[in-house]
Structure formats: structure tokens, C-alpha cells
Amino acid sequence: MRDAHALLDHLTTEILAQKEAGTYKVEHQLEGPQGASVQVDGRSIVMLTSNNYLGLADHPKVRDAARKAIDEWGFGMASVRFICGTQTLHLELERRIAEFFETDDAILYTSCWNANEALFAATLTAEDAVFSDELNHASIIDGIRLCKANRYRYPHDDLDALAEMLEEDESRHRMVVTDGVFSMEGKLAQLDELVATCRQHGALLVVDDSHATGVLGARGRGTAEELGVHGQIDIVTGTLGKAMGGAAGGFVAGPQSVIDTLRQRSRPYLFSNSLPPMIVNASLAAFDLLDESPALVARLRENTRFFRTELESRGFDVPRGVHPVVPVIVGETALAIQMSKELLDEGVYVSGFGYPVVPHGEARLRAQISAAHTREELEQAVAAIERVGQRHGVATP
Ligand SMILES: Cc1ncc(COP(=O)(O)O)c(C=O)c1O
Structure with missing residues (x-):
């Protein structure tokens, strides 16, 4: 007699394995609207990982x-x-x-x-x-x-x-x-x-x-x-x-x-x-x-240029481009995930991606810039990435 519930046991085992491997995805809760900064655990955090490129999600x-x-x-x-x-x-x-x-x-x-x-x-x-x-x-x-x-x-x-x-x-x-x-x-x-x-x-x-x-x-x-x-x-x-x-x-x-x-x-x-x-x-x-308001697209481009230049000048490996997706290559998957966690503590919400989503050795933080970000928010984010990067010896000035 085959046990229909064996599937449930199988799924539970797989989920446990994901948790042990550190690949289980955890969702942070936003306690308010999507925006250039968001509320997480009662703190205001600079949002660098949404697709809210023009800042219209809460316009x-x-x-x-x-x-x-x-x-x-x-x-x-x-x-x-x-x-x-x-x-x-x-x-x-x-x-x-x-x-x-x-x-x-x-x-x-x-x-x-x-x-x-x-x-x-x-x-x-x-x-x-x-x-x-x-x-x-x-x-x-x-x-x-x-x-x-x-x-x-x-x-x-x-x-x-x-x-x-x-x-x-x-x-x-x-x-x-x-x-x-x-x-x-x-x-x-x-x-x-x-x-x-x-x-x-x-x-x-x-x-x-x-x-x-x-x-x-x-x-x-x-x-x-x-x-x-x-x-x-x-x-x-x-x-x-x-x-x-x-x-x-x-x-x-x-x-x-x-x-x-x-x-x-x-x-x-x-x-x-x-x-x-x-x-x-x-x-x-x-x-x-x-x-x-063509200024929206222009502001997005200017914010992107500013963010990319600031990171490059601090020695981070940022592949060239014009798009507001700004990858910061850090190498190993575990490091990208660890840096993303530390950045959240530092008040910046940015995702870490590793293998198999990107090739081996090219794990990265993926920052996404918005027209809604203020210069202060971007400066705060750059400073936090610099601190966390230095802690892990990532940037090469
Ligand atoms: C290239 C591309 N196509 C399609 C989608 C799916 O879009 P939607 O959220 O509207 O289903 C996405 C979303 O991540 C995407 O990046």
C-alpha cells in the first residue's frame, strides 16, 4: 500500500535541506508602501532591490x-x-x-x-x-x-x-x-x-x-x-x-x-x-x-551614473553599463548572501545572487536604482556597501 503522505515527508526533507544549505529564501516584511526607502522591523531602510525604477509604485x-x-x-x-x-x-x-x-x-x-x-x-x-x-x-x-x-x-x-x-x-x-x-x-x-x-x-x-x-x-x-x-x-x-x-x-x-x-x-x-x-x-x-515629465527618466539615469561612479571609484567590480541594475561582483555565493545580510543591518536592502542564477565565482550584490532615490539615500547606500565591502576585503582601491 503506497502512502500518499510520503510526498509531504519528501517535501519537508527537501525544505530542511534547503535551510541547511542556506538557500531557503526568507521574505522580509515591509511595514509600509514600496518606495526609495522602506520600513523593515521598525527601521527606515534604503531600498536597492525593487523594480520601482521611476518611483511610481507609491506616486x-x-x-x-x-x-x-x-x-x-x-x-x-x-x-x-x-x-x-x-x-x-x-x-x-x-x-x-x-x-x-x-x-x-x-x-x-x-x-x-x-x-x-x-x-x-x-x-x-x-x-x-x-x-x-x-x-x-x-x-x-x-x-x-x-x-x-x-x-x-x-x-x-x-x-x-x-x-x-x-x-x-x-x-x-x-x-x-x-x-x-x-x-x-x-x-x-x-x-x-x-x-x-x-x-x-x-x-x-x-x-x-x-x-x-x-x-x-x-x-x-x-x-x-x-x-x-x-x-x-x-x-x-x-x-x-x-x-x-x-x-x-x-x-x-x-x-x-x-x-x-x-x-x-x-x-x-x-x-x-x-x-x-x-x-x-x-x-x-x-x-x-x-x-x-521626461525629468523622471533623466533623474533615473543621473542617479544610476552617480551610484555606479561612486562604487567604481571605491574599487568595486561593477560591470560597465547604463541600466539602473547595478551588479557589484563579490565572487563567492556565500559572501554575496552574507554581505546582503550585513547591509540590511546597515540600513540598505540589496539582494545577493549566486550560483546557479549567475556563473560560479561571479556572485554579486544586485543594486537597482530608482528615480525616487535622493542623493542622501544613495550616499548612505554607497557608504554602507563600502563599510561592508572593506570588512570582507572585496573592494580593491
Ligand atoms: C524579463 C522579464 N519578463 C517577464 C517578467 C514577469 O513579469 P510579471 O511580473 O509582469 O509577470 C519579468 C519579471 O521579473 C522579467 O524580468
């Missing part, structure tokens, strides 16, 4: 828009979009996103995870192929697993290898998919080159620009704007859960035929609830804020 105009939508449009939709879950607001936000990326149309999902899960299965069949950068986000990997197309993983950022694979493949229709920004590194995909490669080999280019929407480019249009190819990406997926308000929501922006197909066929759209009106309206407010 008064975004809060007001959410509150107003609850009053005027209600709390929830109690439906999927195609049954009775589409309000005027949803269509307005979709138009806004399409204009933003200069595509024909856009479609909302409740997360970018859902958007990536939707795209490939709805548009590609077993006769087709998808080519994915090996370091793409988990949601792209899972989204591709759900489709029947031939799957190719190209070595990270290796466009020669990609071109060779495209050359050899004989599938009917092809898509190439990449993160716009690889978030462990803050490294940009070479979208200018990718546009050319895809054109040359007759493939559609899909970019998940979750970490760059509202962040990169003079107008915050993303990685493509930063690299001079705005409006030339065939299909863009992205999130409303980072710079653009930070609550939730995702989208696909692209050609009419793709968006129409997704509305008709994509499973997360057909079988999962509509985005609540308060989030839709607050996201519209976030797009307004971005367009009305």
Missing part, C-alpha cells in the same frame, strides 16, 4: 488614479475579457501601449508572465521555429515550452551563432526572442544587430522589454529607443509591474494579425480574469507621468 497621481477608478469603475471585473470583462479603460490602455511602441495594436494580460505564456503557443505550430537567447527570462522559457514549434536556444548574446542556426533551419515561420535587458547584469541585448539579423533571415523579432519600459531611451521607450531602433521591433512584450506603476499587468504589442490572434486564441486571455480597473487606470496615469 500620489498613481494612487489617485487607482482610487478614482474604484469609485467610477468598480473593484473587479468578475470575468475574462471576451465574456464581459472589457471596459473602455482596457481599450484605452491598449491603444496607449501600441502608440508607445509604435505598433498596430496591443493586448493586456494580468502579468508579463502570462503575456509570454500566451504568445508562442497561440501563434506558432509544429511547422514553425522559435530561437531564444539561453539567458532569457523564465517566463519566455516556459512560454516556449507550451508551444509545439521547433525550439532553438542560442548562446547568450551570440548573434553569429544565431545567424548560423537561422541559416540552417528550414521551418515555415520563425521567431527570435530575447530579453531587452538581462536583469542579473543590467546588460542590453544588441537589438540594433538583432533587427538586421532577423530581417536578413526572415524571422520576426520578439523583445521582452520588462526591465526597460519607462527606463531606457530618452523618452523611456525602452531598449530599442536606447539603441536607435525604436519602432522596428516586430513584437514587444512587457510588464506594468516594474517602472510603470509596479502593481501588476503585462502586454504584447505588435502587428494587428498577432494581436487579433492572441485575443482569439491565447489561453491566459481566454481563461483568466481581466486586469482590475484600478490597475488599468493607474497604469494610464503612469504613462501620463512618463510623457509629462
